[in-house]
């Protein structure tokens with residue numbers, strides 16, 4: 001079997017690696033120049049692999065289930081996975097937020113008193129007296145993972161072609177040729193596939209990269225707050241990603257002053273040393289989402305789409321890639337993910 005994948009963000013790269021690992025011939029077309037995925041949403045992500053935090057944050061059980069499977073995939077395929085879990089904190093006055101969070105999820109350990117917090121994050125112990133540790137969660141640095149997966153694809157015999165930006169007309173021609181030659185086409189263009197997936201929408205997310213000489217955090221920290229929830233993800237060598245806003249908009253323009261103020265205030269509330277940190281980058285990207293915020297593997301005509309990864313791309317992409325491969329190789333079906341094309345339903 002031969003497959004052409006369009007789009008080299010996390011969805012396309014995981015799919016390419018999974019298929020190539022099964023001996024399938026993979027060609028991946030990506031519009032950006034290297035590093036792969038640098039023009040898409042994946043480049044700005046926190047890289048948290050946090051199925052149980054997502055469950056508490058209003059995520060569907062399906063997200064947690066796929067997330068658990070993906071964590072196993074990451075453990076097998078990515079040697080630099082950071083497996084320190086997630087620390088969830090709330091200010092003393094927001095203690096109810098922590099209780100509410102714990103009620104909605106599983107696999108957490110209650111941390112009571114500064115000593116227990118100090119065991120995990122000594123620098124946060126002075127200002128936070130209670131929290132939750134979700135030890136089974138993990139995180140990756142997207143800007144290391146994307147090139148790693150691209151190289152893995154190459155080693156497995158796949159071909160990644162950069163600088164190929166397909167127009168909708170070129171896509172039609174490519175699909176016609178692929179169909180003639182028995183090639184499968186998988187579209188992983190994220191929001192770039194909106195013309196083919198009219199119910200796809202954008203959810204804007206803004207983030208900051210900060211460098212602190214003083215702080216040494218070891219794991220993602222989520223600070224619960226009724227108005228300004230935030231997370232900080234360590235990237236190593238004093239670099240931290242602070243995120244992220246969630247705005248119903250497909251505007252990928254520069255970070256707004258309001259977002260920067262909110263993210264910086266929340267980071268400062270987590271630890272005042274963030275006040276002295278240097279701002280390395282302010283970034284904004286748009287998450288591709290379907291109306292129910294759940295991912296889909298959808299067939300439109302001759303093209304398969306893996307899309308709607310919303311705020312869970314790194315958490316879900318391996319599980320979706322694995323299912324896509326099982327569908328192509330063994331004809332298995334996954335009704336929870338494979339939705340009919342609404343346009344075709346209207347025509348029926």
Ligand SMILES: Cc1cc2nc3c(=O)[nH]c(=O)nc-3n(C[C@H](O)[C@H](O)[C@H](O)COP(=O)(O)OP(=O)(O)OC[C@H]3O[C@@H](n4cnc5c(N)ncnc54)[C@H](O)[C@@H]3O)c2cc1C
Nearest residue numbers: 007009011040041042046047048190192205312313314315
């Ligand atoms: C601030 C922020 C923080 C986030 N944090 C997390 C997190 O901690 N954990 C998590 O799991 N998820 C997180 N996400 C969500 C995650 O980033 C997305 O779900 C994921 O990136 C979607 O991946 P994708 O491959 O579908 O799309 P994209 O990453 O957008 O990739 C699509 C690719 O297709 C290419 N492309 C588009 N059009 C064409 C074309 N015509 N021809 C050729 N190539 C094309 C693009 O260049 C791009 O590389 C976050 C998102 C944001 C914005």
